[in-house]
Amino acid sequence: MPDKITIAVSKGRIYDDAIPLLAKLDIIPVDDPNKTRKLVLETNQPNVQLLVIRATDVPTYVERGAAELGIAGKDVLMEYSGDDLYEPIDLGIAKCRMMLAGLKNAKPIINRPRVVTKYTNITKNYFAERGQQVEIIKLYGSMELGPVLGLSDWIVDLVDTGNTLKANGLVTLEHIADISSRLVVNKAAMKMKNATIKPILDKLSEIVSES
Numbered sequence: 001m002p003d004k005i006t007i008a009v010s011k012g013r014i015y016d017d018a019i020p021l022l023a024k025l026d027i028i029p030v031d032d033p034n035k036t037r038k039l040v041l042e043t044n045q046p047n048v049q050l051l052v053i054r055a056t057d058v059p060t061y062v063e064r065g066a067a068e069l070g071i072a073g074k075d076v077l078m079e080y081s082g083d084d085l086y087e088p089i090d091l092g093i094a095k096c097r098m099m100l101a102g103l104k105n106a107k108p109i110i111n112r113p114r115v116v117t118k119y120t121n122i123t124k125n126y127f128a129e130r131g132q133q134v135e136i137i138k139l140y141g142s143m144e145l146g147p148v149l150g151l152s153d154w155i156v157d158l159v160d161t162g163n164t165l166k167a168n169g170l171v172t173l174e175h176i177a178d179i180s181s182r183l184v185v186n187k188a189a190m191k192m193k194n195a196t197i198k199p200i201l202d203k204l205s206e207i208v209s210e211s
């Protein structure tokens, strides 16, 4: 009997990019998460199921062993405070950049710059490394509004095409990090279920290196 494996993924762009990769491993979900209310999806492989959860929850599920494997954005992993996860493969999917941005025609900043972001740890570390004092304001979405409404001078957010920034009169100021999604693996499962997990990792590495 092969070990039972649960793979945690988030709905949306990571799921959409991960499905073709999983298909190359002959792992095909039975249900479409956009059409079912189920959060646990069976697959064509009797021993493999997918857990469809919030992107920011993937590291928690995997670190604590509720899922053996997970797929998470590097942004989420950089922001996550746990440190007990294996991160063996850059899957090269859901790529974007973490950027500092501000208003196109910004007035000079007189006081300590204010930055809105949902990535408070990444932002804190970025400015600490540069020795720059900033005030960080946590938001959970629509960060682009911060500078527009005078809540902040800058934002730290993900940028793909740049259309969202542009539509709100913002421009990129600094590049903070390149982002893509990574496979994460629970450390105990890596040992206990090695016979099942190792072939998945080997095949995924092969697929990713070919693409």
Ligand code: PRT
Residues within 6 Å of the ligand: 010, 011, 012, 013, 014, 054, 055, 056, 072, 073, 074, 075, 076, 094, 095, 096, 157, 158, 159, 160, 161, 162, 163, 164, 165, 179, 180, 181
């Ligand atoms: O939706 P939910 O709150 O549950 O979680 P989420 O918003 O984190 O999930 P989702 O599906 O939107 O994103 C999951 C992951 O996709 C992120 O953690 C990143 O690793 C990755 N990813 C890749 C992106 C983008 N590209 C991206 N462009 N995540 C978000 N964006 C957003 C960005 O925040 C901004 O609002 O898209 C907008 C910018 O896009 P452009 O093309 O206009 O520049």
Ligand code: MG
Residues within 6 Å of the ligand: 012
């Ligand atoms: Mg979203």
